[in-house]
Amino acid sequence: MTGARLYVFAVIEHATRRIRILGTSAHPTAQWVTQLGRNLMDLNEVGACAKFLIRDRDAKFTAAFDAVLTDAAIQVVTTGIRIPAHELHHG
Template identity: 45%
Template sequence: MRWHRRLVARKQTFTDKRRPGRPGTRRPVKALIVRMARENPTWGHRRIQGELARLGYTIAASTVWEILHAAGFDPAPRRAGPSWRQFLTAQAHAIIACDFLVVETVLLRRLYVLVFIEHGSRRLHLAGVTAHPTGMWTVQQARNLMMDLGDGIAGLRLLIHDRDPLFTSAFREVLHAGGLRAIATLPRTPRMNAICERVIGTCAASSWTGR
């Protein structure tokens, strides 16, 4: 049975030298990942994976995330600054938002209502109502808002609106002249203008129930 004992010994020695699972990431690659994250705080783990692929390193995005997590790095948005919700909460007193509310009359005539709402006080401004909104009409409503706010505009710095083409460059210039910086939300992201969207939804529901 000597030959069998030798065979078992060789097999055990071979097995002990192998580590289960996929091979670990080399230390230079780990150091490179950490360096990329530190020098580029807006890069997430997938962006870093893409940059590594350009350099000839093939590594899974989940592995990059694990390395960053082990090194104490938070996800990219939290490393780059506050989240959108945190930003809105911190700057609520300086933000005003706008959007269009669409209503139909008893005779099924469609009207467009431009509303503005101050985040801090939840004060609602009814800018204007029209059946045929245009860029020039929207610009005029911006001018009316500036006059309506009066001295109250001094506490406002930002105006949030969606990417409706009615919010033209001339519209933003009127805001800029009044000391407001216009911020357009990303496409198909109503939550970026959640307060105004909720007000519009409430008004729309009230109009349908006749309240």
């Protein structure tokens, strides 16, 4: 542990409560997030079937990210506006 901040892109399979970490980065970008959206489709190969993705309103989640998921028939659900981070993590 170096104390560096890392951003983690993870999905939780509701039915199994399995957490899958798709990527980590110290400096996430819109391109990184979009690629991880494409990687999410790889979960179909292991039997996971995503129907919804809940995300916050960070600018890194661009229209390209949403389009990748929409093309895969995954509905994107965004969190409320200005929800404090502590409510997302501890609420």
